[in-house]
Amino acid sequence: MRETDVLIVGGSAAGLTAAITARRHYPYVSITLVRRESQAVVPCGIPYLFGTLGSCDKNLMSDELLERNRVDLLVDEVTAINGTGKTATTADGELIRWRKLVLATGSRPIVPPIAGVDLPGVYTVQKDVGYLNRLLEAVAQAQDVVVIGGGLIGLELADELRKRGRRVTVVEILCRCLELVYDDDLTERAEQELARLGINVRTGARVTAIEGDGKVKAVRLDTGEQLRADLVVLSVGAQPNVALAESAGLCLVDGGIWVDRYLRTSNPDVFAAGDCAAKTSYLTGMPAATRLASTATAEARVAGANLFQLRREFPGVVGVYSTKIGDLAMGLAGLGERAASAVGLSYVVGTAEAPDRHPASMPGAKLLKVKLVFTRHSGQLIGGQAYGGDSVGELINLIAVMVQRRMTAEDIATFQMGTHPALTASPVTYQLSNAAEMALVVLQG
Amino acid sequence: MRETDVLIVGGSAAGLTAAITARRHYPYVSITLVRRESQAVVPCGIPYLFGTLGSCDKNLMSDELLERNRVDLLVDEVTAINGTGKTATTADGELIRWRKLVLATGSRPIVPPIAGVDLPGVYTVQKDVGYLNRLLEAVAQAQDVVVIGGGLIGLELADELRKRGRRVTVVEILCRCLELVYDDDLTERAEQELARLGINVRTGARVTAIEGDGKVKAVRLDTGEQLRADLVVLSVGAQPNVALAESAGLCLVDGGIWVDRYLRTSNPDVFAAGDCAAKTSYLTGMPAATRLASTATAEARVAGANLFQLRREFPGVVGVYSTKIGDLAMGLAGLGERAASAVGLSYVVGTAEAPDRHPASMPGAKLLKVKLVFTRHSGQLIGGQAYGGDSVGELINLIAVMVQRRMTAEDIATFQMGTHPALTASPVTYQLSNAAEMALVVLQG
Numbered sequence: 075m076r077e078t079d080v081l082i083v084g085g086s087a088a089g090l091t092a093a094i095t096a097r098r099h100y101p102y103v104s105i106t107l108v109r110r111e112s113q114a115v116v117p118c119g120i121p122y123l124f125g126t127l128g129s130c131d132k133n134l135m136s137d138e139l140l141e142r143n144r145v146d147l148l149v150d151e152v153t154a155i156n157g158t159g160k161t162a163t164t165a166d167g168e169l170i171r172w173r174k175l176v177l178a179t180g181s182r183p184i185v186p187p188i189a190g191v192d193l194p195g196v197y198t199v200q201k202d203v204g205y206l207n208r209l210l211e212a213v214a215q216a217q218d219v220v221v222i223g224g225g226l227i228g229l230e231l232a233d234e235l236r237k238r239g240r241r242v243t244v245v246e247i248l249c250r251c252l253e254l255v256y257d258d259d260l261t262e263r264a265e266q267e268l269a270r271l272g273i274n275v276r277t278g279a280r281v282t283a284i285e286g287d288g289k290v291k292a293v294r295l296d297t298g299e300q301l302r303a304d305l306v307v308l309s310v311g312a313q314p315n316v317a318l319a320e321s322a323g324l325c326l327v328d329g330g331i332w333v334d335r336y337l338r339t340s341n342p343d344v345f346a347a348g349d350c351a352a353k354t355s356y357l358t359g360m361p362a363a364t365r366l367a368s369t370a371t372a373e374a375r376v377a378g379a380n381l382f383q384l385r386r387e388f389p390g391v392v393g394v395y396s397t398k399i400g401d402l403a404m405g406l407a408g409l410g411e412r413a414a415s416a417v418g419l420s421y422v423v424g425t426a427e428a429p430d431r432h433p434a435s436m437p438g439a440k441l442l443k444v445k446l447v448f449t450r451h452s453g454q455l456i457g458g459q460a461y462g463g464d465s466v467g468e469l470i471n472l473i474a475v476m477v478q479r480r481m482t483a484e485d486i487a488t489f490q491m492g493t494h495p496a497l498t499a500s501p502v503t504y505q506l507s508n509a510a511e512m513a514l515v516v517l518q519g
Numbered sequence: 520m521r522e523t524d525v526l527i528v529g530g531s532a533a534g535l536t537a538a539i540t541a542r543r544h545y546p547y548v549s550i551t552l553v554r555r556e557s558q559a560v561v562p563c564g565i566p567y568l569f570g571t572l573g574s575c576d577k578n579l580m581s582d583e584l585l586e587r588n589r590v591d592l593l594v595d596e597v598t599a600i601n602g603t604g605k606t607a608t609t610a611d612g613e614l615i616r617w618r619k620l621v622l623a624t625g626s627r628p629i630v631p632p633i634a635g636v637d638l639p640g641v642y643t644v645q646k647d648v649g650y651l652n653r654l655l656e657a658v659a660q661a662q663d664v665v666v667i668g669g670g671l672i673g674l675e676l677a678d679e680l681r682k683r684g685r686r687v688t689v690v691e692i693l694c695r696c697l698e699l700v701y702d703d704d705l706t707e708r709a710e711q712e713l714a715r716l717g718i719n720v721r722t723g724a725r726v727t728a729i730e731g732d733g734k735v736k737a738v739r740l741d742t743g744e745q746l747r748a749d750l751v752v753l754s755v756g757a758q759p760n761v762a763l764a765e766s767a768g769l770c771l772v773d774g775g776i777w778v779d780r781y782l783r784t785s786n787p788d789v790f791a792a793g794d795c796a797a798k799t800s801y802l803t804g805m806p807a808a809t810r811l812a813s814t815a816t817a818e819a820r821v822a823g824a825n826l827f828q829l830r831r832e833f834p835g836v837v838g839v840y841s842t843k844i845g846d847l848a849m850g851l852a853g854l855g856e857r858a859a860s861a862v863g864l865s866y867v868v869g870t871a872e873a874p875d876r877h878p879a880s881m882p883g884a885k886l887l888k889v890k891l892v893f894t895r896h897s898g899q900l901i902g903g904q905a906y907g908g909d910s911v912g913e914l915i916n917l918i919a920v921m922v923q924r925r926m927t928a929e930d931i932a933t934f935q936m937g938t939h940p941a942l943t944a945s946p947v948t949y950q951l952s953n954a955a956e957m958a959l960v961v962l963q964g
Contacts, residue, residue: 116940372936386933391935465910469916475934490923493813497913511543
């Protein structure tokens with residue numbers, strides 16, 4: 075029998091961050107992290123294995139952070155939890171006694187019920203080195219790849235496969251790729267970039283069957299079109315891993331583990347963070363199906379700090395989605411126009427565009443466009459979107475903090491920023507200031 | 520006699536932004552902008568003329584923004600102002616009657632009283648196309664250039680001259696280059712980069728004479744060293760242009776035009792913005808000698824909105840300084856450790872470093888280091904510094920907004936950001952979250 079003050083189940087973004095945070099806040103407790111994988115992959119880096127990086131060993135999470143924070147690592151699988159007796163049982167037959175438990179069991183890819191989905195040559199995107207290595211081999215032998223699902227992972231994967239010279243087609247059931255993430259102005263721009271890159275896209279198309287004879291040969295669409303395919307990758311979303319939570323009798327909601335504002339489950343000594351935990355929107359209070367490593371770590375920073383004393387609240391998910399397709403970086407923080415409409419909010423939009431360097435003749439300058447969304451009733455920022463060059467990565471975080479601090483259009487129009495020819499727009503054309511000013515014209519009009 | 524509702528004197532960052540802002544807030548007034556230069560240069564772009572851009576015509580501010588905002592442009596020089604009669608006189612003999620006046624007369628380079636400073640071949644950095652073209656010609660014929668002053672402009676200029684193959688030496692009177700801007704961790708890193716680039720640096724060195732015979736030949740230091748020079752550029756700071764304000768009997772303070780929180784001068788119908796206006800620190804309330812185009816536009820957005828009705832307050836200067844030397848981007852927002860100490864504040868620091876992409880094997884990944892400074896008494900952020908790749912440009916603005924929203928270490932540790940392999944650090948190692956956590960360990964300890 076092992077004993078540990080804190081037991082963390084899962085070693086990806088949420089589990090690792092919960093462990094580090096627990097150590098910072100509770101220097102003297104023992105912490106054990108159990109994960110199934112002998113080596114943990116960097117989850118967001120997975121698409122990049124198939125082009126830019128080329129192999130799994132370039133995308134591993136180092137265990138050095140665990141060692142440095144005195145976290146005991148156990149490579150094993152927790153198979154059952156006793157929430158009242160405060161024990162866990164593992165596949166290797168270990169019995170672990172814990173005082174506080176963190177479930178960071180993540181999610182697994184959804185496999186849609188399509189005929190032929192179990193044919194050899196059909197893969198999902200899994201956070202498992204062995205599986206990813208097999209997929210890498212399959213990619214090496216493929217010429218025609220069909221990616222089913224035009225969300226963030228699907229498009230990033232398609233772009234990487236293109237970089238390795240594969241002929242790639244993305245099939246998306248909705249009217250536009252990325253439609254669940256971004257507003258139409260961004261999805262249109264993304265589809266332009268996909269076309270420029272030579273990636274085939276079929277939107278508004280449902281896959282009726284994956285066809286083959288002992289191995290995948292083609293993907294059949296409801297339009298009747300048959301897409302040639304040596305390899306099919308399914309990327310249609312993920313569902314929380316809640317089997318352990320269920321076995322422990324914890325409450326579930328929306329398919330995830332129910333948690334309170336302190337990230338405690340229905341058993342107050344058991345916490346949950348990351349993809350396995352149910353989520354609520356920071357902005358609307360409604361259920362949110364956000365599955366992002368960044369959200370997982372934000373939750374883990376709350377859960378880890380609260381283990382022995384409630385110190386932090388998680389106010390709900392803001393949701394910050396950034397990506398890069400070809401040369402185009404894009405991001406959203408908070409609610410877009412579509413999401414605001416869907417919940418019945420009346421809103422005002424301000425947009426601004428300008429080169430992301432100044433003067434525009436600076437080498438590498440790209441057009442950077444920003445859209446800010448404010449509620450009409452409060453004038454507060456509820457979301458923003460941007461596309462342009464790589465500066466979008468931190469610019470969208472700047473918008474995210476403005477959302478979280480409930481800044482108004484007036485606050486943003488007058489905020490003091492810094493600018494530099496090689497790094498940003500000019501101070502006269504700085505997009506955030508001007509987008510806020512444009513919204514003010516409407517709000518005050 | 521001309522008549523205009525709004526007269527703006529000066530066409531650089533402050534004047535242009537005041538004009539645009541006035542138009543947004545007052546759609547029906549007439550606005551006239553008077554500037555001396557037939558073509559206005561982008562002020563921050565000036566160092567880049569001498570390397571990356573190569574000529575002045577690539578660094579001009581377009582007058583399209585003036586046209587689109589129905590601002591009448593008059594290329595002329597205002598030579599006198601009558602603040603009670605509300606008129607202005609120009610060099611071409613125009614008499615202009617105004618209702619509201621904005622002084623955006625900027626600053627001019629300080630010329631230190633050094634022997635030989637008036638020799639041919641000694642230049643300053645001026646926002647004037649004709650002068651800059653002459654300096655470009657002088658650069659074309661020079662081999663050995665000495666830049667006197669190792670501040671932001673001096674170093675950017677030195678780096679650009681190096682790109683054109685010039686042998687460059689920077690002479691700085693303080694112990695380190697950039698000492699008035701950044702803390703030692705950044706100035707040290709900057710000097711490493713200067714050394715790597717092959718730029719000679721003499722710090723702690725005073726120029727005793729500029730030597731030559733009808734033309735500059737050398738620069739003599741107080742150490743006795745003689746630096747060979749075909750060309751000398753003085754970059755030792757700027758002083759406000761206040762002659763017009765003085766002629767109109769406006770109050771001055773610290774060498775600049777005194778303004779209230781609404782950016783009104785001592786004559787309530789006369790506003791001032793930009794380098795010509797005296798400034799106060801947002802964080803300390805003390806006089807601030809900030810001369811930045813970004814600050815100028817922030818002031819102009821307040822002044823322009825307040826012309827006919829007080830609508831905005833300027834809370835004091837935050838000061839956001841970003842730059843790039845070689846491959847190294849750097850930034851500061853608010854107070855550094857040195858500035859905090861100088862005003863007697865007790866503070867706590869949190870630092871974090873990690874690659875700016877993830878995994879670290881992503882191409883182009885650079886180490887990004889962040890330092891956050893919090894007051895001990897309030898736990899609020901009063902400043903931050905960063906160096907790394909180009910993402911520092913917007914990251915420092917993210918820190919700037921955190922300063923302006925008076926966020927605590929706890930707020931920052933739990934703020935929700937987005938991350939992406941090609942654009943940011945990993946969510947586990949995200950520098951702002953971790954620097955705040957490190958500060959909390961001290962604050963709570």
